[in-house]
Amino acid sequence: MKRHAPITGEQLADNLGVSRPTLRSDLSLLVMLGLLDAKPKVGYFLGNSYRTNREPLQQLNTMKVREVQGVPVNVPDYLSVHDAVITLFTENADTLLVVNEQKRFVGIVTPKDLLKITLGNAGAAAIPVSMVMTRYPNIVTLMPDDSVMDAIRKMSLHQVDCLPVIVPREEQTADPEVTGWVSKSNIIRLMADIAMDGELGEPEL
Known part of the structure; x- marks a missing residue:
């Protein structure tokens, strides 16, 4: 996302080798959490939560299964x-x-x-x-x-x-x-x- 933003859902799916419907719920969740933002006819880009607060991501890296x-x-x-x-x-x-x-x-x-x-x-x-x-x-x-x-x-x-x-x-x-x-x-x-x-x-x- 950092490398290609803004990027559409279709482009993101192509890059990851998955179908667009496969990503739909995940993208919606990331937008809801503020990790991604989206603009119609533009695409997805990094959200404010990702840019201003990396603590949630750090928690996922340190938290054990x-x-x-x-x-x-x-x-x-x-x-x-x-x-x-x-x-x-x-x-x-x-x-x-x-x-x-x-x-x-x-x-x-x-x-x-x-x-x-x-x-x-x-x-x-x-x-x-x-x-x-x-x-x-x-x-x-x-x-x-x-x-x-x-x-x-x-x-x-x-x-x-x-x-x-x-x-x-x-x-x-x-x-x-x-x-x-x-x-x-x-x-x-x-x-x-x-x-x-x-x-x-x-x-x-």
Whole structure:
């Protein structure tokens, strides 16, 4: 943004290699927080909050993932696709983390994964999620001591809405333990809280 501003949403999407709709909610949030400003027919540029107060960004660099991670929705690898769909709705989750009998992290299942297997497949409901999940280690993950800014960068780079937080076991070939997850909604709430705290802390003129 600093290099190309003012820049339109379409240009920004092209530079990042994503679609314009993918960025819409993120850009709206950044404008709301004052980190970006936007002018019709001109584009986006750095906002007053970014130019005058870098403290929120510094907080994201120093705050650790373990401080903001949420409780994941774990399902066993033998759970059926049918039950996985029900779990997504009942838990209001965008992603399910899959664990084996030893409660170790082995993969993730998203609504897109479930939709792919069920379309035109009458018997798909009985298939276990282990057959449709994306398997670890082919998954972008976080460590508890990673910074929140690291999480934001990974989400943006890999275009994912949720990142599992794992702790590797001493045996390098063993599956890791999953301790939590960081979702885009976690990040949005955190940034909103930081922005609110900043506003409350400003002295009155």
